[in-house]
Amino acid sequence: MTSDTRIGPIALPDTRARRVFEQLLEGSGVTLNGDHPWDIQVFHPDFFSRVLHQGTLGLGESYMDGWWECSRIDEMANRLLRHGLGERAHTPSERLMYRLQAGFLNLQSKARAYIVGEAHYDLGNDLFERMLDPTMCYSCGYWKDATTLHEAQTAKIDLAARKLALEPGMRVLDIGCGWGSFAEHAARHYGVEVTGITISKEQAALARERCEGLPVEILLQDYRDLTGCYDRIVSIGMFEHVGHRNYRTYFNTVESLLASDGLFLLHTIGSNNSDITVDPWINKYIFPNGVLPSAMHITRACEGYLLMEDWQNFGADYDRTLMAWLGNVDAHWHEIADHYSERTRRMFRYYLSVCAGAFRARNLQLWQIVYSRGRTGRYDAPR
Template sequence: MTSDSRPHPIALPDTRARRVVERLLEGAGITLNGNAPEDIQVYHPDLFSRILRQGTLGLGEAYMDGWWEAEHIDRLAHRLLQHGLGERAHTSSERLMYRLQAGLFNLQSKARAWIVGEAHYDMGNDLFERMLDPTMCYSCGYWKEASNLHEAQRAKLELACRKLQLRPGMTLLDIGCGWGSLAEHAARHHGVKVTGITISKQQAELARERCRGLPVDIQLCDYRDLTGQYDRILSIGMFEHVGQRNYDSYFATVDRLLAGDGLFLLHTIGSNTSKISADPWINRYIFPNGILPSIRQIAEASEEYMIVEDWQNFGADYDRTLLAWLHNLDSHWYQIAHQYNERTHRMFRYYLSVCAGAFRARNIQLWQAVFSRGRAGRYDAPR
């Protein structure tokens, strides 16, 4: 929606809820109905009470419903998180409910592992093809020497392959292969035989099509059901769906499948703390049952099975990646608008923008870690 086509903001209601929200925003540099790109334009009088009642869930749903707008939501999110509103924006009942659920139930059990595939990744390949670049990578690009999204994604794929020290004839397991980005790249450019797994039917279908003619086997299965042994294993953007109750079994599975002198690369978004929590809006609308691991949680789960050879953080690159996806989405939405309603468009706009702001504020991170069982000699990680 362009600024010319937006409705005019309403006169701000003189309510207690509005005054509370304004006090929360003090010091963050955000003005209600202001002129800055990060300012909130109010279109519904009940916005403030909804935010106070439902926290971030209400804020996100209100945006989907058209109750408010901001020219640059990423800047808004960045300022709010820098101001310390991230934790305060969650209601106590939301935090308590998630922690109770995560403590009493395995939200990422084998029976529930398919939920995120059906809810998010199976929304439609046509949507993701327009949002992503031609590699169909749905994870952070590596922008060290890249000038555009496609270059950044190819650089990320090549970086992972180089860290794994791939050689022709090796076998590679890709846990959470998505639409086959890494599988295709590794098979085509490094001569390895790849097995890729996903819990998304639509991802599997497109990945098989893209990898036709290459030594790539795409399987629709849960990582816990895998058998065999592989020279190298990697997982890009999948560990966020594993859940803290399954971290030990995840590394036990990798240990069981990895050859004795093999290498394992883990690429995951990470949390700065080990608190068991999730943003209620993201949990409901984008990644059901997802949870971000901390460094401590990964270290404790992996130490029984392998050692860390390298750990790299390029989370700052996710900001640029997400904004590139947002630009692609907006630029090509007209091509698929007849298949998806505007609420879905606004849902994705909000998701990509808020996450960009979170990475810019360094509220969350992106790690690539390389593990081994203690192979002989020094490991030199490429950058």
């Protein structure tokens, strides 16, 4: 059954699976076939058993298949997470499977580093150009004084540049440069030379096009293969792909590349706890092999390599960023509908909505951290 064949919510079957599902929802404010925009409208009788057996993977896949609908998935997710269903939504088997994989395999090894690029970032520049703002920045915007997505993304990029105290002629390394948003801004407005690396062929191609005529070099390369010395290093929205087995290697690499008086800015989504877990739906459909670091993961990994100068959390701004992306997808999907399936559209709507709800519930954070190698004197980070 797909969304194209639905007439309306079905009469809910009186099954054990449905009763268990309703018990889980009790107290959350989310109901089945209710009148609120965050209520779940059920279109398939097997929805309940599928979700109970498969957890969040079943919930996401059944939405992609048109088995249920919800006008405000972001609010649904917010309410369910605040109700404490985040942990209970993962089945014991999926937890065990990931822990076994993460325990015996380096899921983010050099040999596997390009998987997420091919699966997600290479999906299509035409899609991301319509979802993102003109900066093509695919990370949290900074909404302190912003009223539009473009203002928020420009403010975030410039905030990072100011925290790094960029000066003309500096050599800057951008680890995980994406479509060249920071590289283009820093080279154009601060007169620096930028080397950007990405593991996505599509990102590299568009980044080179966007930075043409500027002192910017874009490389298709893994961070572990880098050499040289840089006055400043920045990494925006890439650390989520490093993996706990590689955190120490990552900071060791940055320390070896950073000039003695240099600064490094790390911009990453963060987890509230240190369990090595992933959401199976996000892992399968959006960011394969991605894992979110906790504050403890980061502080332990950088110890002995770099000195932390500043730590800022503006995770609440990711909610607004994701909702802006969702609005862009809804407004412009008709322009690319011939190139992508309805299932892909629902996949992106679910992904952006659920993540917005998670940040709204404060289950996820967004950190900008500034490091040095022990520079002399006081460091004051702009805000």
